[in-house]
Amino acid sequence: MIREPLAASPWSSATAVIGVAAPLLLGMAALYLLLPRPRPFRTLPSALVGLGALGWAGGTWLALPSGSIEDVLFVGFAGLAVIAGALLVTQANAARAALAFAIVVLSSSGLFLLLAAPFLLAATIIVYAGAIIVTFLFVLMLAQQEGWSSADRRSREPLLSVVAGTVLLGALLFVAKATYDTRPLDHLVAALEAAAGQSSADAIRQTLGTAYRQLGPRTPLKPEEEQRLGDDGKFFVALRQYVQAARGASERDALDRELEVMEFEWRELEHVPLMQGRLKELARAVARVRDGMGTVPLPAEVPRSPLSLPAPGDPERETVAPLGRALLTDFLLPIELGGALLLVATVGAVVIAGRRTEGAR
């Protein structure tokens, strides 16, 4: 069965653009109100506006189709990271800001774990939460002043910086959404699979026609196509449009040629097992294009040792050992340079911090 009726790509209509831009503007406005200033606005209403914008953004920016436990954990960690990040930016007390940063680090470590990178989880917690935060807190307490300080109670150009952040985030979101939005292709793959499961030619044509009417073409069809083709024929024209629009997929062009042939052959096809076979093949090919969206194939001449690939068969289960092998084979020189950099930084920090200026206490 087709999973859900669906509008076309979210960037195709003005209302969808507003649905993505409105939480961005609302959240940035709340951030502006919450930034420290000599006469602060009331905190609670601004914070509520910010939380509302965050929830709205989570509803429209994220795509969580399955609702599995992984999605729940993702939403939890991501929400915690963003809330703690906003606290870090708006908190007037610098020590509390440092603790908010620790929460950002811990929750993004949770996201690393969801991305099957347990070594990064450990490394980030040890280096950031263990070492950097403690050093920052040490310096903060050393430099603690009596009373209010201009450093904590004032902002420098809050309006301009929030505008800059809005433009930056809007551009990043636009690129991410325009490149990685796979919802039309998901719908088409589901329709192809559903049609391949039907047992008569009429049912197959009807399923494809229904799917076409739900999704609609990406760009309007030519008038002669509109008249000549039935809904099932238009399905293939629309499928070809959406496949052509898939960005960066390496198998797209081969599939495009196949679909061009299919557009002409489809009306002559009558034999049901043949139709089912062609549709299944197409569903697999479209799914491959969908999964490859936004990928850039590595050029063949990049030297890579086979040691740095995940273990064949189960890339999920074993992640730390291949990373270690990769670091000591493909990245041997960078690792050595990194060690040297750490040594130089240690010596440099000692030299800089140990120097006494005139009149020092």
Added chain:
Amino acid sequence: MNPLMLSNYLVVGAVLFALGAVGFLARRNLIVMFLCVEMMLQGVALNLTAFARHHGNLQGQAFVLFMVLVAACEAAIALALILMLYRSRPSLDVSEWQELREPGLEETRDEEPLPPLPRPPPLPELPPAGLEPSASRETSHV
């Protein structure tokens, strides 16, 4: 990994990056500015890890490890520099150092005064208890 899931991680990374950028531009405490830069780095690390998962190789994770390494070096040097600055002018405010700005730019002045400090809570008064000393009565009669 489905690119739809990848785009979720990219969105979270972008939000962390933009929040850090706003904080770096707006805040005036040297250490908070530094924490904001580290938060931008966290957003980038999230992106790299998500791409490593998406492509099914380990290059992205290796990049994140190098990023953490450089961030640790950067933090050590920056804290040493902040300590040195603090020794010569005892404040963490970046505007203390605004004579380092480009020539021809106007000096920024803080016009609005900071609010007065909140008054410390009053000390508790001892409640009257026990016998009234008799000496006071005598003095009142005299």
